[in-house]
Amino acid sequence: MTKKIAVLGAGSWGSTLASVLIENGHDVTLYTNVVEQAAELNEKHTNEQYMPGFKYSEKLRATTDLEEALTDTDAILFVVPTKVTRLVAKQVKEVLAKLKQRPMVIHASKGLEIGTHKRISEIIHEELTDRYCSSIVVLSGPSHAEEVARHDITLITAASEEEKAAEQVQDMFTNNYLRIYTNNDVVGVETGAAFKNVIAIGAGILHGLGYGDDAKAALMTRGLAEVARLGMAYGASPLTFMGLSGVGDLIVTCTSVHSRNWRCGDQLGQGKPLDEVIEDMGMVIEGINTAKAAYDLSREEHIEMPITEAIYNVLYNKADIKEEIGSLMTRDSKSEVIGKRK
Numbered sequence: 389m390t391k392k393i394a395v396l397g398a399g400s401w402g403s404t405l406a407s408v409l410i411e412n413g414h415d416v417t418l419y420t421n422v423v424e425q426a427a428e429l430n431e432k433h434t435n436e437q438y439m440p441g442f443k444y445s446e447k448l449r450a451t452t453d454l455e456e457a458l459t460d461t462d463a464i465l466f467v468v469p470t471k472v473t474r475l476v477a478k479q480v481k482e483v484l485a486k487l488k489q490r491p492m493v494i495h496a497s498k499g500l501e502i503g504t505h506k507r508i509s510e511i512i513h514e515e516l517t518d519r520y521c522s523s524i525v526v527l528s529g530p531s532h533a534e535e536v537a538r539h540d541i542t543l544i545t546a547a548s549e550e551e552k553a554a555e556q557v558q559d560m561f562t563n564n565y566l567r568i569y570t571n572n573d574v575v576g577v578e579t580g581a582a583f584k585n586v587i588a589i590g591a592g593i594l595h596g597l598g599y600g601d602d603a604k605a606a607l608m609t610r611g612l613a614e615v616a617r618l619g620m621a622y623g624a625s626p627l628t629f630m631g632l633s634g635v636g637d638l639i640v641t642c643t644s645v646h647s648r649n650w651r652c653g654d655q656l657g658q659g660k661p662l663d664e665v666i667e668d669m670g671m672v673i674e675g676i677n678t679a680k681a682a683y684d685l686s687r688e689e690h691i692e693m694p695i696t697e698a699i700y701n702v703l704y705n706k707a708d709i710k711e712e713i714g715s716l717m718t719r720d721s722k723s724e725v726i727g728k729r730k
Contacts, residue, residue, distance in 0.1 A: 402467030470499030477515035576628030579619035585675030587611035596657020
C-alpha cells in the first residue's frame with residue numbers, strides 16, 4: 389500500500405532512503421533547510437555535495453517548508469545529525485499540533501545526544517510524546533548510502549517495541565536489493581549503532597598507522613565486547629550484538645572507506661590534527677561525540693572499556709596514539725570470558 393512519507397534530512401543517507409521509498413512506490417517529500425539543495429534536487433535531480441554522480445527520480449520532491457513536508461503524512465523518517473534531533477523534533481511537534489496529525493515516526497540516525505547521552509528514540513519520544521507519534525521505529529544496520537544507491541545487496545533491521553510498527557517499516561523498505569529484518573530490542577539496536585562509530589575511529593587509526601589485519605580483527609572483536617557490555621547494562625539483549633545492528637554494522641563501519649568515522653581515524657593515524665580532520669570532512673563524524681558519551685557512561689556504570697577510553701584520550705586529551713596502544717597491549721592479562729581472570 390502506498391504511503392505518504394516525509395524524510396527529514398537530505399544528506400547522503402536521507403536522500404538515498406527517500407530514493408528507495410520512491411522506487412518502492414511511495415509518495416515522498418524530502419525536507420532540507422538549505423534552499424540551494426532543495427532547488428538542485430528539484431531542478432537537476434542531483435545532490436552533488438553528498439551523493440556526487442547519483443541521479444534521483446523526478447518523482448522525488450524536495451522542500452524547505454516543514455509544514456508542506458508533513459501535511460497528511462503517514463510516516464516521518466528522521467535522518468538528521470544527532471546533535472539537531474531534539475531541535476527538529478520540537479519543530480515537528482509544532483507543525484503536527486497545528487495539523488492535528490499523529491503519524492508513525494522512523495529514525496535512521498546513529499548516535500547519542502551530547503550532555504544527556506540519550507538515545508535518539510528517547511529524544512523523539514520526549515518531544516513528540518504519544519500525542520503526536522503513533523509509534524517509533526529504529527532503522528539501523530550495516531549500510532552505506534553509496535552502496536544502497538547502486539542497488540548493492542543490503543540487510544538492515546527495523547526495531548520497535550511495537551511489532552506491527554516494525555513490520556510496517558519492513559514492508560515500506562523491502563525490495564530486491566534491500567532486505568529488512570525486525571527486532572524488538574530498541575536499546576540494543578541503538579546502542580550498537582551509536583558505539584560502533586567509536587570503534588570504527590580506532591580501526592581507521594590502526595590503518596593509518598600501517599597495522600595489518602590481525603590488529604584490526606582484534607580491535608573489532610574486543611571493541612564489540614565493550615559495546616555489548618555497555619548495552620547489556622542498560623537492558624539490551626546480548627543476541628542483538630551478534631546481529632545486523634551489532635557485529636554487522638561494526639564490520640562495515642570498521643572496514644570501509646565510505647565510513648566517515650573510519651576516515652577520521654585513518655587521518656589521525658597518519659598524524660593529521662583532529663581539528664583539520666573535522667574541517668576537511670565537511671560532514672558530521674558521529675563517533676567523536678559518541679566517544680565522550682561512551683567514556684562517561686562507562687564511568688557511571690563502572691564498566692571496563694579500555695579501547696573506548698584509549699580512543700577518548702586521543703580525541704579529547706590529545707594523548708599519543710602509540711602510547712595508548714602500548715598501554716592496551718600491556719594491561720594485566722585476563723580471560724576472554726567476562727567475569728573470569730587468568
